[in-house]
Amino acid sequence: MSRTGLSVGFVLTNNFTLTALSTFMDALRLAADDGDGSRQIRCRWTIMGSSPEPVRSSCGIPVARWEAFQDPRQFDYIVVVGGLLHAGPQLDPQAVDYLRAAGAQGVGLVGVCTGSFVLSRAGLMRNRRCCVSWYHHRDYLEEFPDHQPVAEQLYVVDRDRITCAGGAGVADLAAFLIERHLGSACAQKTMHIMLIDKARPPGQSQPQPPTASAEGAAAVVNDRVRRALLLMEQNLSDPLTVEQIARRLNVSTRQFERLFRDATAMSPTGFYRLLRLRYGHWLLRNSARSVTEIAQETGFADCAHFSRQFREVYGVSPSELRRDGPAPEPAVLAEGLRAVTALALDRDLVPPDRRLFE
Structure with a gap:
């Protein structure tokens, strides 16, 4: 996949959240083309994986990779789409090694939903703020007591690491990246087609406040x-x-x-x-x-x-x-x-x- 205005590679975890993948990918699709032709012109995206076997989403729909792991340097971001937290290993060792190699080469790594846990388990969120859903805040603290979780924001941008709590916040994050690379007009057009008035900023509170700090x-x-x-x-x-x-x-x-x-x-x-x-x-x-x-x-x-x-x-x-x-x-x-x-x-x-x- 050749480099273009915005290039994104997706890595799916076992029992990933289908909404997170489809929302992110649909935002890229709408930003990529002037019409509704879904042509990968301004944006390009792909789904990569270790095995040709489909990955099962948390709702049961399987999604197969489009290709094997590619040179990470051709991407602006590699997005790890998380899902169920306690349903077995989320990624195999080959996928984890790929993420570590991408991080070492300065490629932007994005964790959506429980993708933040995947990046943290791979040692890629040390000394960085990490956004987690209020729902999994305690789980994150128990597993990573020396990390810096944020459970009151939709997403967090910390240099070349971006983490998002998931849900509807994925659309806001996608709009942020589209605006960063393609301009505000393109991001606004994308949100309007998705029937979203405007993208919320990263500091916007998560809709459900947590019980405790x-x-x-x-x-x-x-x-x-x-x-x-x-x-x-x-x-x-x-x-x-x-x-x-x-x-x-x-x-x-x-x-x-x-x-x-x-x-x-x-x-x-x-x-x-x-x-x-x-x-x-x-x-x-x-x-x-x-x-x-x-x-x-x-x-x-x-x-x-x-x-x-x-x-x-x-x-x-x-x-x-x-x-x-x-x-x-x-x-x-x-x-x-x-x-x-x-x-x-x-x-x-x-x-x-x-x-x-x-």
Whole structure:
């Protein structure tokens, strides 16, 4: 493949995410040609692999390589498309060696979805910031405690390493690279054909804020509590009851409440409510949804209930925050699980001899 305006080689991991591949590749396709002919004129792309055998995507659709590994210097970027994290080896040794050789030659390496894990496992993300999904933030910290994960941005550009959390953020990353190499008009045209108003910048927050920072995640060592936190994160709009969570964890409600208090100094109900309010705060600052819609999205019975709880924690009503501009979120809300209790005590939300939201 000869060098052109933007050259990209894709490497697929076992159980890769099909959306990440198709979104990235479709953006290149639309940028490559003036019409909709899909001709590789301004952009060129290919799928490489060690074996001619198709690679199975996480949804079950197999995709075969187009060619064997090529000289990495003919590419501007080699994109590793990740997927399921705990479903066996993601790449074979030949593919890992190819990525290391490409990195040694200064070729830009891009990891999308869990491709960031692949690059890190190959030793290619040392001393660099690495973007991961909030969903896999704890997994990354456990495996790479000496790395610098970023779970609050869509993607991170750190010199010749680019990592993206995945999902719809892949379209934003593709637009960024298209604009870098082919200009803003080409990137804008690509996004409009994809029915995207405009590409979001790399610093844009991931749509789902994580429950806790690295410090908070490290503080929770009990596996059942960590699984409970994940269940809460995944069920913000239709909250589970404490009994339902305990049942999924195969423990009694009483035992679960005790384990949760030991780990967080809070009741499960209180923490869950605060997590939903924090998500509501994020939606108020980052979306155009009405307060009523946000109340429903965060699992409150009605707008009035949401507004009362929101004012109690943030000191302003949702409408006031919208009208007067972003009120600073109490910093400790973003610092981890233990700091949440400190917030309540510092702001006198509850008497100091009681836990938050008993």
